[in-house]
Amino acid sequence: MNDPAVSGFPDPADYSGVRTGPLQVGERVTLTDPKGRRHSVVLAAGQRFHTAKGAIEHDDLIGGPEGVVVTSVGGVAYLALRPLLGEFTVGMPRGAQVVYPKDAAQIVVGADIFPGARVLEAGAGSGALSLALLRAIGPTGRLTSYERREDFAAVAAKNVRNFLGTEHPAWDLRVGDLTVALGAGEGADPGAPEQVDRVVLDMLAPWECVDTIAERLVPGGVICCYVATTTQLGRITETLRVHGGFTEPEASESMIRDWHVEGLSIRPAHRMVGHTGFLLTSRRLAPGVVAPTRKRRPAPGAYGEDYTGPRRAEPAAGGTET
Numbered sequence: 001m002n003d004p005a006v007s008g009f010p011d012p013a014d015y016s017g018v019r020t021g022p023l024q025v026g027e028r029v030t031l032t033d034p035k036g037r038r039h040s041v042v043l044a045a046g047q048r049f050h051t052a053k054g055a056i057e058h059d060d061l062i063g064g065p066e067g068v069v070v071t072s073v074g075g076v077a078y079l080a081l082r083p084l085l086g087e088f089t090v091g092m093p094r095g096a097q098v099v100y101p102k103d104a105a106q107i108v109v110g111a112d113i114f115p116g117a118r119v120l121e122a123g124a125g126s127g128a129l130s131l132a133l134l135r136a137i138g139p140t141g142r143l144t145s146y147e148r149r150e151d152f153a154a155v156a157a158k159n160v161r162n163f164l165g166t167e168h169p170a171w172d173l174r175v176g177d178l179t180v181a182l183g184a185g186e187g188a189d190p191g192a193p194e195q196v197d198r199v200v201l202d203m204l205a206p207w208e209c210v211d212t213i214a215e216r217l218v219p220g221g222v223i224c225c226y227v228a229t230t231t232q233l234g235r236i237t238e239t240l241r242v243h244g245g246f247t248e249p250e251a252s253e254s255m256i257r258d259w260h261v262e263g264l265s266i267r268p269a270h271r272m273v274g275h276t277g278f279l280l281t282s283r284r285l286a287p288g289v290v291a292p293t294r295k296r297r298p299a300p301g302a303y304g305e306d307y308t309g310p311r312r313a314e315p316a317a318g319g320t321e322t
């Protein structure tokens with residue numbers, strides 16, 4: 001186990017947002033009622049949480065373990081637990097729509113985020129994905145997150161601080177448009193990272209910064225784009241192909257279906273989140289190397305006259321399709 005005093009490395013647990021031991025003043029707990037409704041409460045000495053069935057004293061929780069049941073004055077039992085990261089992100093205040101935990105999980109593995117990684121992210125939005133990335137890189141990594149809306153960046157900063165209970169030493173949240181910040185023109189950000197290991201984009205037009213990202217992503221580094229619509233998915237895929245300095249993009253989406261398990265009644269839940277977004281991953285080739293042409297023929301009409309997106313050069317007569 002890492003002893004920061006001996007190793008000189010910060011203790012990653014300090015910046016994970018995970019706490020154990022007795023509940024303390026200032027900590028957030030989730031109170032879940034018998035119907036499964038959740039209420040987020042920040043513990044304060046002498047305070048009360050008011051419910052329709054009477055109040056709950058914060059002092060009944062402070063100093064005790066989590067995972068306990070507290071009963072309101074009106075006799076309703078509430079389960080008290082510290083929120084997990086995924087629970088916190090879906091319940092926290094939002095500027096922009098957040099990345100759901102199922103997608104954050106896919107992104108962390110799909111983009112191969114590792115402890116100590118230098119990661120470039122845009123847009124920070126409400127900070128949900130930033131929190132997942134920060135947990136994965138730990139305090140020895142570097143997450144540079146761009147957000148073009150100052151008000152959203154403020155929400156993201158507050159959410160991250162609220163969950164972690166502190167500033168994260170590896171996080172650099174920058175207000176600005178990623179495309180402009182990485183460019184060479186007016187508005188270029190001198191503080192932008194020169195080189196990164198991974199790029200994670202959850203923004204409207206990720207194709208606009210493929211060229212500038214290619215200059216900063218290390219050979220073998222991963223770009224991961226999260227987009228909501230098929231038109232975005234097509235455009236970023238074709239833009240990466242046209243660039244040529246990336247591996248063949250891989251696209252996917254994930255769906256999670258909850259299950260109801262009770263005695264003999266074991267069946268899928270009646271409701272589910274049908275669509276969140278698509279994930280696309282690709283890897284940077286070494287500078288000057290161009291991706292080999294694909295041997296697979298596109299479906300008839302895939303690039304027909306109605307197709308108006310980015311297009312690779314036509315293959316030589318008799319050559320393979322690209």
Ligand SMILES: C[S@@+](CC[C@H](N)C(=O)[O-])C[C@H]1O[C@@H](n2cnc3c(N)ncnc32)[C@H](O)[C@@H]1O
Pocket residue numbers: 096097098099122123124125126127128129130146147148149152176177178179202203204205
């Ligand atoms: C869907 S939200 C991101 C949500 C975020 N991943 C989260 O989990 O909370 C998309 C964000 O990208 C920002 N954005 C769009 N284009 C951008 C750009 N070119 N540079 C920086 N931020 C951008 C938007 O302002 C918006 O906040």
